[in-house]
Amino acid sequence: MAKKGLHRFVYSHSSKKFKKNTDSGLNVMDKVFCDPVHGQISFPPLCVEIIDTFLFQRLRHIKQLGFVSYVYPGGVNTRFEHSLGVGFLARKFMNCLKLQQPELEITEKQILCVEVAGLCHDLGHGPFSHFWEKFIHRADHKEKVVFKHEDLSLQMVDYLLKDKLKQRFEKLKKQGEEILSENDIEFIKKLILGKNEEDSDHHFLYQIINNEDSGLDVDKWDYFMRDCHYVGLKCNFDYNRLIFNARVIRAEDGKQHICFRDKAIHNISDMFKTRSDLHTAVYQHKKVLIVERMMTDALVMAFDKLSGPDGDKMNLVEITKAAVKDGGYEALEKYAILIDSVLFYEIRNSKRPDLLESKKLLVAVEERSSTNNFYKLVDVLDADNTDQKKNYKDYICEQLSKIHGLIPNKECHQLVKLETMDIHWGKKELNPLDYIFIFEKHHPNQAVPLSKMKTDAIYAIPEKYRHIKFLVLTSKMENEFIDALRNVCKRMKKESKIYTE
Template sequence: MTTTQSLVGIPMELSQNLNIHVSNDIEHQSDSDSNLSKIFKDPIHGTIRVTGLCVKIIDTPQFQRLRYLKQLGGGSFVYPGATHTRFEHSIGTYYLAGKFARILEEKHQGRFQDGDIECIEIAALCHDLGHGPFSHVFDNRFIPRVKPGSTWKHEEASVQMLEYLLKENEDVKKAFEEFDKDGSRLELIKDIILGGKQTKYVKEALVEEKRKKRFLYEIVANDKTGIDVDKWDYFARDGHMMGIKGTFDQDRYMELARIIDVDEECPRICARNNEASNLYDMFHTRMMLHRRACQHKVTIGVELMIVDVLQTLDDIVQIPGEGGQRRKISECIDDIEAYSKLNDSILQLVEDEITLGTKGQDAKETTEKLKTARTILKRLRSRDLYKCVGKHILSAKEDVCMMSFLNIEQAKEEILEEGKKEILEEGKKAFKGEHFEIVVGTV
């Protein structure tokens, strides 16, 4: 499909809560740990029964943290109903992963080994444990700004958070050890979260045989085709909360999908040719949601304001981590204990003047930076948002790769020239190139 990229200029110096849609009404079905289950009433999938080890994982501080991470970052400033979180998305992804895997197992007896489906479900449940404040705002905007060249990804943090979860919760650790006698299942879970790529987080020898069954890796996060249950849940959930309806039929796709030994490749999940139109609807839904939410000019403005606040606070906020060591916000990605304390509420702590544990060496600098951060937050709350001053959509003939070599300063000057007349005519205060950023979005 065609890739589009847009340039959006955002003024940065001109001027200067949580609804959970997964029910808390949880019904315990058994007092036995091995048969423990909980029921969640989900607005998207209806009744979801979570069983076994996954129940214990959900009832940990590390997983409950997801309640305080908005799924769409700044999207709720455009769509007021889009205040859903990573918590309910993770449970929805768990549900779809288990459903899809069992449909495939029924049609392909012997393809799945004992424990494979449970590993897929746990991977689906935990795949977003590593998200930071305001989800992709943290890893796509904040970290690249304060740590240029960083290769850190939230998927890696998800694996680290899962390991930390097991370390910090003895009852979960014991239950997991019962499930995973030789340690190979934990490695498979981590490998599925990471997409089966070679990394330092997975013991290669324990997953070598599993990687020959690529279909195990194509249910939760399919980096080969982009067709996976993670997307299906957020298509349905984000669309529902935003009031935008998609037409993709995930149930039809699951029923018609097959595991096939592809020539010169491992067995993969394949679709019938008459599913092409349904898959087109899926990718069209993705494009529509990205354009209307993620790349909406107001969403981008809000998210850049959030990043400005986080960047301003980065040198003064101290978050306790491993061994009692105090970490900057940007340093938390290297300390999973400190990272587990990060969530969207960090803005509320700043805005309401709650004690932040800030550095005392330079009180004046601390005061000034807190004042700057609170000024931006005051603008955000009063909807005095960053404005879009220019936009460019690439045509089909333009080379998408050119964006990597774009002269940003030149682009800023061109945007300034275009907007200068309007600014002068309205008698507004002129602004310079350093007052705004260029944001590149890809669909």
């Protein structure tokens, strides 16, 4: 029963006002969301101010799963609800650690910073999420820039927290609410990156949002469950079991790590298996990769031909690079208009001759059952590493040109396309379970590497933690060319002893 005089304030979407809820003993002003995965979740006023900005609301228009909906129609969830979910799980995890281990002296400010990091970790995503990073790499012929959305997330955090929301935060301060200092903002940025080089006593805080050590973090907990929910697959792990079986212990490296009870080993293993299964069945489904490649080719042809809201030409690569480098209002505003529907329909509905080839690819994606412009999957080749792609393609094109003599080598490089399918447990060839610490019931303050535990559960599967394949695609639909390409692939597998399923 709530204590007299203490109330919880719940945000009403219909009235736009805060209402008292006398069923709680909290004196906070929270906004409540009904989430399809986590149920009722809430955020404090400072987080609400962040959520109600243009840069955050933009995430409503960025699909979490890129082009997965072309295979799984339900896979249309967005970065917006995922970001809310990560922020919610971050606070939940922190509150649980604080309750179970008072000696950690976790402060409300630390909890708030971790929560804000969870909310803001994906602000920098471009159209169709991770697709944008691949597109920028392929489209920027001059520098081959390695663009990471985290870099842009940091710029947006700086702009929002230090500039855009400064006056609103001052108003919250006058109302007695917790606000963020310059040091807090820098701390939030480090939490997003998961980078901690100095603070060994608080190393565990950097493992909540983006666990660079093992990959076991709330970001993955949310999107595994959320993505399974939307595509209609079963999720085989329970994040609540992990949260309530977690404990912060100083490990052999001298740092405070988040460790887990030995009885949670199977659940941890299931989480990484879920990751591998999702990549195999959903994220890197063959048809998804084909659609992704067609969309990439369409945008590469059109990236400097599209028009902005003011009618001026906008170079998609330069806009993205400027936002990462500058981070100012003007640069971020230009980048923020780049959302899924703007790019897709700008090309799809265009009648301009210079966008005709790009439009054909988008039409083929939409109408693949009635068009022959949808890229043909000819074969799948196993590989030892991703760097082999160039050698594979050079060999294939050389064989097609010299032996079959169908087309020149240069033209062949345009018609034959190799897409990488890279399936692993999160740390490429390594077993991520080897980077997790476990504790036993009778030794709650002793962190033991999971690899040293006397159990075979984590090593039951798989024998190999990374599998790399190349999808051999072609945009040329003539049967003679496709047959020749298929024969070259068969000869290649035979000569180099490469096998495929």
